[in-house]
Amino acid sequence: MEFFTISLLNGVSYGLLLFMLSSGLTLIFSMMGVLNFAHASFYMLGAYFAYSTTQLVGYWPALFLAPLLVAVLGASFEKFCLRRVHKFGHVPELLITFGLSFLIVEMVQLVWGTSSVDYRVPAELSGPLFTIFGTQFPTYRGFMMLVALSMLLSIWLLLTRTRIGLIIQAALTHPDMAQALGHNVPRVFMLVFGGGAALAGLAGVIGGNAFVTEPGMAATVGSVIFVVVVVGGMGSLSGAFVASLLIGIIQTFAVGVDSSLMSVASTLGLQITPQTFGFALWKLKISQIAPILPYLFLVLILIFRPKGLLGTREG
Amino acid sequence: MSLHQKSQPHKVSRTVVWASFAVILLLAPLLFTSSLSHTMLSQMGIAIIVCLSYNILLGQGGMLSFGHAVYSGMGGFLAIHTLNLVSDGKLPLPVSLIPIVGGFSALLIAVVLGWVTTKKSATPFAMITLGIGELVWSMSLMFPEFFGGEGGISGDRVTGSKPFGITFGPQIQIYYLIAIYTFICTAAMFAFTRTPLGRMLNAVRDNAERVEFVGFDPRRVRYLSFIIAAFFAGISGGLAALNFEIATSEVVSGARSGAYLLFTFLGGGAFFFGPIIGAVLMVLAFVLLSELTKAWLLYLGLVFLFMVMFAPGGIASLIAMNLRVAAFGRLRELWANYLVLAVTSVIVLLGAAGMIEMTYHLKLNEALGPKLVYLGMSLDAKGTSSWVGCALVMLVGLVSFELARRRFIKKWSAIQEFIATEIQRREAM
Numbered sequence: 158m159e160f161f162t163i164s165l166l167n168g169v170s171y172g173l174l175l176f177m178l179s180s181g182l183t184l185i186f187s188m189m190g191v192l193n194f195a196h197a198s199f200y201m202l203g204a205y206f207a208y209s210t211t212q213l214v215g216y217w218p219a220l221f222l223a224p225l226l227v228a229v230l231g232a233s234f235e236k237f238c239l240r241r242v243h244k245f246g247h248v249p250e251l252l253i254t255f256g257l258s259f260l261i262v263e264m265v266q267l268v269w270g271t272s273s274v275d276y277r278v279p280a281e282l283s284g285p286l287f288t289i290f291g292t293q294f295p296t297y298r299g300f301m302m303l304v305a306l307s308m309l310l311s312i313w314l315l316l317t318r319t320r321i322g323l324i325i326q327a328a329l330t331h332p333d334m335a336q337a338l339g340h341n342v343p344r345v346f347m348l349v350f351g352g353g354a355a356l357a358g359l360a361g362v363i364g365g366n367a368f369v370t371e372p373g374m375a376a377t378v379g380s381v382i383f384v385v386v387v388v389g390g391m392g393s394l395s396g397a398f399v400a401s402l403l404i405g406i407i408q409t410f411a412v413g414v415d416s417s418l419m420s421v422a423s424t425l426g427l428q429i430t431p432q433t434f435g436f437a438l439w440k441l442k443i444s445q446i447a448p449i450l451p452y453l454f455l456v457l458i459l460i461f462r463p464k465g466l467l468g469t470r471e472g
Numbered sequence: 473m474s475l476h477q478k479s480q481p482h483k484v485s486r487t488v489v490w491a492s493f494a495v496i497l498l499l500a501p502l503l504f505t506s507s508l509s510h511t512m513l514s515q516m517g518i519a520i521i522v523c524l525s526y527n528i529l530l531g532q533g534g535m536l537s538f539g540h541a542v543y544s545g546m547g548g549f550l551a552i553h554t555l556n557l558v559s560d561g562k563l564p565l566p567v568s569l570i571p572i573v574g575g576f577s578a579l580l581i582a583v584v585l586g587w588v589t590t591k592k593s594a595t596p597f598a599m600i601t602l603g604i605g606e607l608v609w610s611m612s613l614m615f616p617e618f619f620g621g622e623g624g625i626s627g628d629r630v631t632g633s634k635p636f637g638i639t640f641g642p643q644i645q646i647y648y649l650i651a652i653y654t655f656i657c658t659a660a661m662f663a664f665t666r667t668p669l670g671r672m673l674n675a676v677r678d679n680a681e682r683v684e685f686v687g688f689d690p691r692r693v694r695y696l697s698f699i700i701a702a703f704f705a706g707i708s709g710g711l712a713a714l715n716f717e718i719a720t721s722e723v724v725s726g727a728r729s730g731a732y733l734l735f736t737f738l739g740g741g742a743f744f745f746g747p748i749i750g751a752v753l754m755v756l757a758f759v760l761l762s763e764l765t766k767a768w769l770l771y772l773g774l775v776f777l778f779m780v781m782f783a784p785g786g787i788a789s790l791i792a793m794n795l796r797v798a799a800f801g802r803l804r805e806l807w808a809n810y811l812v813l814a815v816t817s818v819i820v821l822l823g824a825a826g827m828i829e830m831t832y833h834l835k836l837n838e839a840l841g842p843k844l845v846y847l848g849m850s851l852d853a854k855g856t857s858s859w860v861g862c863a864l865v866m867l868v869g870l871v872s873f874e875l876a877r878r879r880f881i882k883k884w885s886a887i888q889e890f891i892a893t894e895i896q897r898r899e900a901m
Contacts, residue, residue: 192595238781245784248536251598252737253780255730260773267770267835376726380606383599391596445614452607459588459600 159290164410170298172405173305174367177360178378179385179397180312181353187392188329188349190247191239194254197379198261199354203227203361204370205269208276216279224358231354235347258375266372273371301363308359309398325349384451388458390468399466404451411447490659497651501644510643512759517650518711519751521657523739525704526732531741532665533697534677535590536598539605540705540732545724546581546608547574547706548713549619555627555713567629567640568649571710578706582699590694593680605726612721624720627713640714650711657704662744664700673697731758734776740786749787767832771825800894802887809880816873823866826851830858 182196206223207216214222234257242249277283278297285293316322327335328345336342368374385404389396419439458465500513522544529535551574557563558570565573589600612619619625630641640646664670672693675683680690713719722728731754739750761768783790797803826846830853833844842854851858 186595190595192598238777241781242784247594248530248534249780249784251536251595252733253777255733256773256777256780259730259734260770260777263770263773267831270835380602380726384603387596387599387603441614449607449610449614452603452610455600455603456588456607459591463591 159292160413162289163292163294164413165406166294167298168406168409169402170302170305170405171409172402173302173309174360174364175378175382175385175405176398176401177305177308177364178357178382179389179401180309180394181356182382182386183389183392183394183397185350185353186386187394188325189346191250191254192383193350193353194251194379195234195258195261196254196353196357197375197382198258199227199231199357200361200364200378201265201370201372201375202230202261203358204276204365204374205265205274205361206358207362207365208269208274208370211276211279220359220362223362224355227358227361228351228355232347232351234354235350239350240343240346258379262372262375269372271372273369276366276370278366297367301367304359304363308356312356381451384455388455388465390465393465393467396465396467404454407450407454408447411443411450414443417442493658494655497655501647507643508759510647512755514643514647514650514715515755515759516752517647517654518708518715519735519754520654520748521708521711522705522732523736523747523751523754524658524661524744525701525708526736527741527744527747528661528664528673528697528701528704530733530736531743531746532670532677533673533694535593535694535698536733537589537601537729538598538726538733539589539601539603539608539729540701541724541726541728542585542605542608543578543582543702543705544709544712544732545719545728547571547578547709548719548723549625549709550574550577550706551710551713552625552627552717552719553618555629555631556625559628559631564633566633566635567631567714568638570714571653571707574710574713575703575707578709579699579703582702586695586698586702590691590698593676593690593694601729602726605724605729609721609725612724619721620719621721624718624722626718629714629717646715650715653707653711657707658748661704665744669693669696734772738776738779738786740788740790742785743788743792746786746788753787765825765829765832766836767828770828796891797887800887800891802890805887806880806883809876809883812876813873813880816869816876819869820866820873821869822847823862823864823869826862826865827859830862 178196178200181199182193185191185193185196203223206226207219210219210222210226238253238257239250242253282297282300284296286296286299287294314322316326324335324340325345325348327338328340328342332342335345364378365374381404385397385400388404389398389400417440422439497517501510504510504513522540525544526537526540529537529540551570554563554565554570554573555567558565558567585604589597589604592600613621629646630639638645640649672683672688675688676690676693683690683693709719709723712723735750735754735757736747737750738753739748740746757768757772761771765771779786785792794803794806797806829844829846830851833840833853834842837844842852844851844853851862
């Protein structure tokens, strides 16, 4: 029970972090048809910017400044690079974001070095929030969940309750019509791209110190959020939400489970020895296969439900 | 339409092209005799096969894969295991056929994984290949029995029967084995583009919906082509395993897949010969450029970004455009412009590279002091004069490049207009 509750809480907070990343990715994808390969790089930049600005002005201003900086970078990338490639089609668009992710990693290593930086949780948020079954739940995890949920709420309000949200929705489905009505659709695209980058940056600010801030962090979450987007259904925001939580929880639980097929078999009375066929597979612990679970999940979803959990279109 | 334009104006006989390709493969190690160049030539042959096989997906099928290294890498692993079986005397197979084992094992893996992958096209396809690439890569660390963990699996290619005294011990012998495979695989992949399946693959790339209306299943076309691409990737993986006598988990990594993508694109996916250029560049970059400068990944990324933005057809399309101009006899007028463009861009590069090198020097070699040698000059990474000098050089280069570019564009579009009217005139005749 103790393991279950703690893992669930950790899983939900990790899942919410994944959602902060995948929501921006999904928004950009459903709007512009561009799969932003550099999305996780913006997450990394957010963490590094936060590390540097925290040293200058402290954590709380950094919480706003770092995403803002990432947003400016993202928007100018859209304006000066992505827009130029748009006429060549989707593959060059994907390629240019791939090139950007390449450059960002190289730049980050150049500026902040190749090892991890000491980006810490601020003093007022460190320590336990509450104790449950004798295990402490860190305040910072709670803070992460709070930020993610309030962000979720504000995106939802922005998209459904404001005028700009209405225009974004219109440009999402009928870009030509929105343009004909006098809205500057390229600027809307730029804002959405910048906004998506800012969300990734914010995730980096709160995720960078909860986990590790290092040049490999983009690659670590990068492929997982792609899995989230495919599993949830391409372009579906609610699907991304469900898939993020699911994958976050699955992964957190798997890391904590120490049993293997061999132990399951031995409780059933089967004897597994190193001579048994496929011993390498039998002896694998669930915690060992945790890193590949999202991808296995992806393959299963593709076989049994190709449009994703909540997706509507089959591409 | 565009296909016709490509092949019509400069109709060099196809036999001449293939014969010269064979002669180049044959003579290259005799012209470049150092052992470094033999190693590089061997790697180039391997890279040519894998980039061409990647281009079956990217250029001919419009499928952007981020996991092609899975197939070349798995081919490599199975090849090295086969090699070890041969060494143990358990399998009577000549070493020269081991790459084919790699090819068929990659083919089998693609039959399974490709079935899932090719369910989708376009962007979802790209994401799934990425996911499957990650899956295989993480598995490679999970099963040290098969993948050899951190150290990888090593083998010894000097084993088995030795026909005509060929042991594959010296690099030159393995080079000629690779060269033979390169020639056959290149020819086979070119032949593939001419088969009905290869043509349907182009159709699926251009308009999958119409293909469906005509009565073909685009998924099936993608699936079959994917398997064929994996087969050739596996052969190249097997050759690499023979060449290096080791396979580590790095060969299935996402970084490796990314390199295939990057260089196939740089070479140019729209033309059959584009990836060959890309493969040669890949080996040059990985072996020479990485020796030359610490910042080589940054340069590579920048080049890639600029190519995507300004020449999305890669180097091959630049060549083809100029061949077209030459076919209409107007290339001669452009020589002066090209010369000016080249000189000015070299000036820009000089200044920019100076600054990049100084930054890297400050970051990586701080203990050695602020002085560094750059192209024979001594720069002071902490002195203002070096920075101002480099910036000035770059600025002068940029301004003159821009001026030259404007003039070039004017001339270029005039020539293109001339060609367009000329084609109309000829058609009317």
